Amino acid sequence: MSIPAEKLTQYDEYVEALDLLDEESRFEYIIDIGKRADKTPFPSDCMDDVHLMHGCMSKVWIVHEVVDGVHEFRGQSDAIIVKGLVSMMTGSFSGLTSDELAAVTLDQVRGLNLGALTMQRQVGMMAMLKHMQKLSQRAENGADRSAAAE
Amino acid sequence: MTDLAQDLARAAKHHNLEAGFDVERIRQDFPILSREVHGKPLVYFDSGASAQKPRAVIDAMVEVMENEYTNVHRGAHYLSQTLTDRYEGVRETIARFINAGSENEIVITRNTTEAINLVAATYGRKFLSKGDGVVISDMEHHANIVPWQMLRDEIGIELKIAPIDDRGVLDLDAYGDLLDQNTKLVAMTHCSNVLGTVVPAAEIVRMAHDRGIPVLLDGSQAVVHSKVDVQALDADFYVFTGHKLYGPTAIGVLYGKAELLAQMPPYQGGGDMIATVTYDKTTYAEPPYRFEAGTPPIIEAIGLGAAIDYVSAIGMDAIQTHESALLAYGMERLGEMPDIKLFGTAPEKAAIFSFIQEGIHPFDTAATLDRAGVATRVGQHCAEPLMARLGVDGTVRASLAMYNTTAEIDVMIAALERARALFG
């Protein structure tokens, strides 16, 4: 399954920007994205245990909805850098179908960091992707069930 | 000069014993300290998690694998005999290092965690029963909480928590109150891995012994920063881990008084821990072997022996003096920063700084330090209950060691200023 290029424009934009920067500037770029994320406030009532992603060193919340058959995500974190990373993740990989989302690769996720942070494991971008994939699958299965019930 | 005088002069110069403690010389003994991270010189402030290794340790381990390696305690051949002697020699080195009464009081374990689990599983199961109390402090590492909780869930002991004040100082009066008739064991950290607090260990032991209660001290952090004398402390059990003491991973130490070890049942079963085995009956070896089932960490033991020789040659007192200067300087510099909230301001403490920058998530602070080459730890430091006591989700922890310098503290301070500019 490959993802249509036009669905990854936001992702490509991030990767291109990061590519042009040296490591130090990438670090600041991610922080900038984290700060800018606050301009569209994350619903504070969603910063709860239901939307909390487990296993991160900082708290990460992800909300999800299905719009016209594709998955839309928004993310939040109490650490600004992680907010930047989760914003890049949700910005990059929203608007995909479940199958497309399942096709996102580890290398693609790595492209959104490019060595700016050595704490990849703690930051858990792969865990974010897995979480988003899980949410999409769960919605899919839920939809199947309600379709079957109709 | 005679050859001997020359050698001594060189040795003295090497560790700069005459001129006192020469940190630059010591740094040269640690190969990793010359590397860079993100294009900046590595500033390693995570020794509380695990310390770096001097060349002497690395060489000793390589040398044993290249020239002397075999199993110990088993072979009827030259290598086995010489390596067994060396391995057992390390037990004596460890005994001397903490001034144990005999090398037979030194049990080799995998780490502190295993040493505490060993005591809980053997001493605990044999001598504790339902309703008995075990006193720990409010600043324990999970390694000194969870084994006792498991025992609680298994046999119904009660865990009692000795409180600390806001500086991280143990409340001795409250501790004394917990030493009631039900209390059958005290298990306490000698030095907090988060706050750096050094507890008055001799006093803690004396108070417990007045009521006939034995004491286990978790010396994981304490042995690294100062001279420990288990007989002077009169500790019944003393545990520590090799990798924080500039030695390798996967080796730790349980010191236990001979009369206690003698009464304890084995921990794990297998080779090396037996006297005789038939299908009907097995008799167990005497301590310490009774507690060392299976092939021991041979190479690691050689490494730990080299680490102890290394710190002993420098002198624990000299190390403590140097680290005290780092502590004073760090407390002063951090104290000057209005946005830094420090946790752990006990008068008796090791060079461990736990802090947050007001309004900045510790992760953001630590990531900025990392960019500057400064390695710290962020989070709960395996001490969740302590974090709850302090009322924080986590802190940044800079834990220093003998090879750190005041100039490195300056690098950290500059990076903290950058974090303020980036996130403030």
Ligand SMILES: Cc1ncc(COP(=O)(O)O)c(C=O)c1O
């Ligand atoms: C005070 C204290 N106790 C116990 C431990 C556990 O040591 P280890 O993981 O080597 O068993 C540590 C190290 O993290 C520690 O600092």
